[in-house]
Amino acid sequence: MRVTGTAQRDAWLAHAFPPVEQAGPDLWSVPVPIPDSPLRYTLTYLVAAGDGLVVVDPGWDTEAGWQALAAGLKAAGASPADVTGIVVTHIHPDHHGLSARLRDACGGWVAMHPAERDSLSAFRSLDGDARRDDLAWLRRCGVPDDVAAGLAVTGEMLAAVLAMAKPDILLDHGDLVPLPGRRLRAVWTPGHTPGHLCLHEESGNLLLTGDHVLPRISPNIGLQPNAAGPPLAAYLRSLELVAAYDQAEALPAHEYRFHGLADRVRMLLAHHERRCEEVIAILARRGPATVWQITGELSWSRGWASVTGFMRRAAIAEAAAHLRHLADQGRIGATAAAAGGPERYSLRGETPGRRPGIVSRGDGCGHRARHRWGRTI
Numbered sequence: 001m002r003v004t005g006t007a008q009r010d011a012w013l014a015h016a017f018p019p020v021e022q023a024g025p026d027l028w029s030v031p032v033p034i035p036d037s038p039l040r041y042t043l044t045y046l047v048a049a050g051d052g053l054v055v056v057d058p059g060w061d062t063e064a065g066w067q068a069l070a071a072g073l074k075a076a077g078a079s080p081a082d083v084t085g086i087v088v089t090h091i092h093p094d095h096h097g098l099s100a101r102l103r104d105a106c107g108g109w110v111a112m113h114p115a116e117r118d119s120l121s122a123f124r125s126l127d128g129d130a131r132r133d134d135l136a137w138l139r140r141c142g143v144p145d146d147v148a149a150g151l152a153v154t155g156e157m158l159a160a161v162l163a164m165a166k167p168d169i170l171l172d173h174g175d176l177v178p179l180p181g182r183r184l185r186a187v188w189t190p191g192h193t194p195g196h197l198c199l200h201e202e203s204g205n206l207l208l209t210g211d212h213v214l215p216r217i218s219p220n221i222g223l224q225p226n227a228a229g230p231p232l233a234a235y236l237r238s239l240e241l242v243a244a245y246d247q248a249e250a251l252p253a254h255e256y257r258f259h260g261l262a263d264r265v266r267m268l269l270a271h272h273e274r275r276c277e278e279v280i281a282i283l284a285r286r287g288p289a290t291v292w293q294i295t296g297e298l299s300w301s302r303g304w305a306s307v308t309g310f311m312r313r314a315a316i317a318e319a320a321a322h323l324r325h326l327a328d329q330g331r332i333g334a335t336a337a338a339a340g341g342p343e344r345y346s347l348r349g350e351t352p353g354r355r356p357g358i359v360s361r362g363d364g365c366g367h368r369a370r371h372r373w374g375r376t377i
């Protein structure tokens, strides 16, 4: 792996904000701040051709974010009114948050993968019982009630999601972004979210990787609604897919640009393999355990005690995704939860009170479709 965004990395190491940079012909990267996040910023990309100007991942919806985006557009010789379209790699608020405001300012279109549209629709269909359902899910994960009360979705969170822009255009795998004079092709990479897209800029051989592949950290892979399949299995397949773009420069949505996608993919595959083995070792050591107990025993880069708030929620979702993966491989099983009680995982054949061979296939708290909130980036 070779870092190409050296000014971005220097800024990262200095805890500073990176500059707006031209990252290719008629293509700029613009750091848009994320409030109260260790990630600090989203790298928004501006891609121009003729009269067209597409913004990829406008960033988090704050006034400071809007000003940063406007400053980036100005550096590229444009203004928000000149934007003709917006593509989001996925609907997380650090990517899709500003899309609605930007569309209002420019009158352009918003594009995303159909599965991201479906995720937005799922949020819209939630009723007033969303918090109750969420608390029930956390209980099945074994999260103590007092902790769950601080992690469950709130009306405020739901309102922020509902305020985000619905798409005008859907991009499937292989589709070209509507930007005449430029070939920017959608590459569907489910895993971090069900409809995550990378974008391949063909003439410059650049791959905008969104959150799918980042140079330093591993994106959160948690249970999500509307997934075509288990998220970790999808993510691992999507990693193999982008390894084929090894000659392309990677333009991620956080941190810094780099070359060496196949190398980075190998590291990420190894990371998840280690994670699965860590889960197995925990279960071998302590016997049957809940998602919450396993989450607390996994190793976290800053230590479990420093994983707080939504990061803690994402950690639970990530552990649940690994449990689901291991259950699908037949390596572990889950005891059926007593009505409303926590579900326990164990190595296959070691579940107390169950005959070997009939251990149920756990799916990470057994209620994947209900889990809508586990994310960090």
Ligand SMILES: [Zn+2]
Binding pocket: 042, 092, 094, 095, 211, 253, 254, 377
């Ligand atoms: Zn992100």
